[in-house]
Structure formats: structure tokens, C-alpha cells
Amino acid sequence: MSQAVALPPSPSRGADAASALAAARRVVVKIGSSLLIDAATRRPTRDWLAAVASDLAALKTEGREVIVVSSGSIALGRGRLPNLGARLEDKQAAASVGQSLLMAAWSEALAPHGLIAGQVLLTRDDTERRRRWLNARATIQALLTHGVIPIVNENDTVATEEIRYGDNDRLAARTAQLARADLLILLSDVDGLYTADPRRDPNAAHLPLIETLSTDILAMGGGANADAGVGTGGMATKLAAAQIARSAGCATLIASGQLLSPLSAIRDGARATLIAAPDGPMAAYKQWIAGSLSPAGTLTLDAGAVTALKAGKSLLPAGVTGVSGDFEKGDCVRLTDPDGRSVGVGLAAYAADEAARLRGRRSDEIETLLGYRGASVLIHRDDMVLDDR
Numbered sequence: 001m002s003q004a005v006a007l008p009p010s011p012s013r014g015a016d017a018a019s020a021l022a023a024a025r026r027v028v029v030k031i032g033s034s035l036l037i038d039a040a041t042r043r044p045t046r047d048w049l050a051a052v053a054s055d056l057a058a059l060k061t062e063g064r065e066v067i068v069v070s071s072g073s074i075a076l077g078r079g080r081l082p083n084l085g086a087r088l089e090d091k092q093a094a095a096s097v098g099q100s101l102l103m104a105a106w107s108e109a110l111a112p113h114g115l116i117a118g119q120v121l122l123t124r125d126d127t128e129r130r131r132r133w134l135n136a137r138a139t140i141q142a143l144l145t146h147g148v149i150p151i152v153n154e155n156d157t158v159a160t161e162e163i164r165y166g167d168n169d170r171l172a173a174r175t176a177q178l179a180r181a182d183l184l185i186l187l188s189d190v191d192g193l194y195t196a197d198p199r200r201d202p203n204a205a206h207l208p209l210i211e212t213l214s215t216d217i218l219a220m221g222g223g224a225n226a227d228a229g230v231g232t233g234g235m236a237t238k239l240a241a242a243q244i245a246r247s248a249g250c251a252t253l254i255a256s257g258q259l260l261s262p263l264s265a266i267r268d269g270a271r272a273t274l275i276a277a278p279d280g281p282m283a284a285y286k287q288w289i290a291g292s293l294s295p296a297g298t299l300t301l302d303a304g305a306v307t308a309l310k311a312g313k314s315l316l317p318a319g320v321t322g323v324s325g326d327f328e329k330g331d332c333v334r335l336t337d338p339d340g341r342s343v344g345v346g347l348a349a350y351a352a353d354e355a356a357r358l359r360g361r362r363s364d365e366i367e368t369l370l371g372y373r374g375a376s377v378l379i380h381r382d383d384m385v386l387d388d389r
Ligand SMILES: Nc1ncnc2c1ncn2[C@@H]1O[C@H](COP(=O)(O)OP(=O)(O)O)[C@@H](O)[C@H]1O
Pocket: 032, 033, 034, 167, 187, 188, 189, 190, 192, 193, 194, 195, 196, 197, 198, 199, 220, 221, 222, 223, 224, 225, 226, 228, 230, 231, 232, 233, 234, 235, 236
């Protein structure tokens, strides 16, 4: 995995947009249909896409990991099937045709930089059900480890959440949460949040930094720019996305995508709104594990495993002496010492029946015991919170 640049404290804390980007290690960039697709021709805005690809390549060269959340499949699909109607299934059909065109456009734009695009189609269920969530996270991690740029969109064939209610802003926030990104950049047709919709109110003032998403701030988010033709969300969905990201310890930047190289522009000081997050993504993730999930089972550990966990290691199957409860992969389980005292909690990498088969066994036996090669640990240390920490 690439190593980050020398970093200022954290993009999550209050600063300005340029320093938030300079400090970010893992960045999710959300790009809406109106930026990617020419409303008149319903084709990709190739020059813009080429410039963004070059921006993304620069971020990667600087040592940051980059994930893109890209809309555009419906608009592109409609370009090929102009007679489609406005029903939900027509939109889904458009997305089905347009998604491959969208990926082709991304692959073409990234290729001159030696970068490969990987398609990731998610539904809300995938980001909320922990088993699928762990699977999606592992796939995104594997893509990043191999230097691929994941290009995420909603799986519009099976889900209608975002195309019915808004845009991909919330999907981008959930992706940032899933990937434990520290910065979410929402590229828009406006250079940030104003005290009121700047298209309607000439006195609206730009807000460069939001430390707290108060109800007053949330109320500033109006609907979308109706003149844009493609794109659906508006500022309200961006603020809703920022709220999701913030609770996951990820800061959000709302910035203009209407410049040719919008990410370089942020780095060079272009105006934007930074919504800070108080904790980093790992701290927020651990708080979520410890505070929001009820354990669905228990793993009893031997004394050696307890010592290893306290030294910061992951839990290997070899250190587990007992498995109880009915838990699935990704569920929260309680960890206890040989005397039954709680040691902490963690997210299981295997379901209860599999964990029972792996109990007390070496990691190199997992493939033989289960018939496939899964994780080499029962609970990864990142997915674990110890009581006495
Ligand atoms: N308080 C606000 N500050 C900035 N923009 C606002 C605000 N309230 C509503 N808007 C509108 O939200 C639009 C951006 O949302 P949207 O059209 O969905 O953009 P995109 O397609 O880039 O996601 C702006 O063009 C603006 O008209």
C-alpha cells in the first residue's frame, strides 16, 4: 500500500480546504452527472474527465489513496436509448446501458496515467448489513492495495434509493464510511455552502468552514439547481452526506467541479466549504463498534490470546477455546478470558459455525477446514475494542 506524504495533524479537524486535502490519506471524490455528462449531447465531457483523471493521478503520486463515486449511468444510457420514459424501471434500464459506457469513459481517461479503474456497484444494504459491508470493504481494500481506482456507483438494477430520492451524495458518504476515508470531496456546480441558495439570494454569504452541523446550518441546504438538466440532489443531500461522513470521522469538502482541474484548484486555494469531523475515521469506527452494536455471541480465549490482544495483535483461531451464540460474519461478538471475564468486543470475520470449526486451529489450516481461503484472523485488531483501553 502506498505511504502517505508527511502529514499535518488531520483533515478531520478545523482548517481550510487546501490543508484538509494536503493532510488526507484516503480520499473519496464524488462526481455528479452534471459534471461528467454534457446535457446537450448526453456524452461524457471528455476534456474535463481527462483533467480530473490527471488530478487523481497527482493525488496518488503524492501517496494518497483515491476512490471515486461517479454518477452518470442514467444520463449516458438515455443518450443511447432516447425513447425511454420517466418510470423508475426506465431509469434503471438507462443505468444498465449507461454503466458500461461510464466505466469505459473512466478507463479511457485514467489509462494515460497508467491507472486502472475498478467498477464497484453498491446498494444501501451492502453498506448497512455488516457481512456484505465487510466483503465490500475487503474488495475496496484489495483494489487500493493494487493501485486501482475504485469507481463506485449505486447498483441501479436492484436498488432505487439514490435515483428515486436524490443523488449519489449519500452513497459517497457511506462509501467514505465503509472505506474509513478521512476526506470526502463533493464536487458540485457551486463552490460550497452559502447562507442561502446563491442562485436565488444575491446576499448569500459563502461559508468556508463548518465545525458543527447545527440545525441552522442544515436548514441552509436548499434543493438542486433546476437549470442544470442532469443531476438531482441539491445542497440538502450534500449536508446529509456530510453528516454521515462526520459521524464516521471523515471531513467533507464541498467544492466547485466546474473548473477544468477541480482538485488541483482546491490544493491551490480555490474557495470551498470544509465540514470538519471531530475524530479521525479509526476512532469513530471503534466508538461505533463499542457503543452501537450488541454482541450476538461470545468467543472464549486462552491466556496467551488475551496477552496477544493486549499487545495489539489480531485474534487468531488458535487462541479461541470456546464459541457460543449464533452470529454471522461481520456481527459483533464479546471476547472473554478463560475465567469468563470480558476482554472486549470485535467484529467476527467468520460466522459462528465456521468459528467453531476453526477454534484452536492454526491459520494455515483454514482453507482445508472450510474449503476456501478466508481471512487468516478471526477478528482483525482494527475491528476490535478492548475493555481496558
Ligand atoms: N445554501 C446553499 N448553498 C449553496 N448552494 C445551494 C444552497 N441551497 C441550494 N443550493 C443549490 O444547490 C445546487 C447544488 O446542488 P446540485 O444541483 O445537486 O449539484 P450537483 O449536481 O453538483 O450535485 C447549487 O447550484 C444551488 O443552486
